[in-house]
Amino acid sequence: MSASSLLPADLQLFQRGWLSSNNVLCLGEQPALIDTGHDKHAELTLHLVQTALLGGPPLHTVAHTHLHSDHCGGTALLQQAYPGAHTLVAASSWTTVQHWDLQRLSYVLTGQHCRRFAAHGVLQPGSVVRLGNYDWEVHATAGHDSDAVMLFEPRLRLLLAGDALWQSQLSIVFDELPRFDRDGFAGFEATLAQIERLQPQVVVPGHGAAFGEGEGAAVTAAIASARKRIALFRAQPEQHARYGAKALIKYHLLDVEHMTLEAFHQWLAGAPVFAELHAALRGGISLEAWLEDILDELERKDAIWRRDGEIGDSPTVSRQRL
Ligand SMILES: [Zn+2]
Incomplete structure (x- = not known):
């Protein structure tokens, strides 16, 4: 079964890359878009939506x-x-987004950026929201x-997992970072158990193709693989820290494409997430030496390059292989 045939015709998946998340356009009398990608690709996202909605009603909900x-x-x-579109965010993000609270949004923490917007309503876990032609449970x-939610359509048994x-x-x-003071691995496991209870036939992930082949067997396999990875990270938190740092560095270079090494090291030093990830190592190697070692690994794998005082993204190695 091809990935596109997993979804009904009135749900259009814009499968994006790693820098931009996937977007799902729910067609109908009141079209809705779920997730909008990265700032760098905003014009392309708008173009995709405008093209898909050509001749029909305008976008009603984001x-x-x-x-x-x-x-x-x-x-x-x-x-x-x-301008008439109604913007929804998770209920727990309402105050944060209305005040554009940079300490609570993740952009200062990660050294990332996002154009400011305002919300008009909330997605309340436990409630149901109408998007396009379907009623979605908010989990x-x-x-x-x-502060993230998943959207589940029980008749289609379709999960938008983010x-x-x-x-x-x-x-x-991210919940493992010291600032949140939570058991992030346990939280993730609880979320996987919740997905298991929902028994989705098809999952649209935040990144990558929709999956659900084999009467949902692909979903069972994805849950099993996520559990295995969590178990490994729980046993070796330094491996999770390293994976997180690699992914965040690759993500930043996908955005800027290249920059001077001097500016890059200023960016690294200015993003608190790296020191917070490094805390999982509990000593042994300094933050600077640890990051240098990670940059060496990324360069060896041809995921990034460094030369002539510059650093940049190497498109030959995708984020999936970090
Ligand atoms: Zn995310």
């Missing part, structure tokens, strides 16, 4: 699984293009982001 910069970077531009998640479940990788467990 909803978000969560507010990481790869999931809501196109929202401000969509609001400009569709809370934890582990990757405790970054709570990918097919063959685990997203960064």
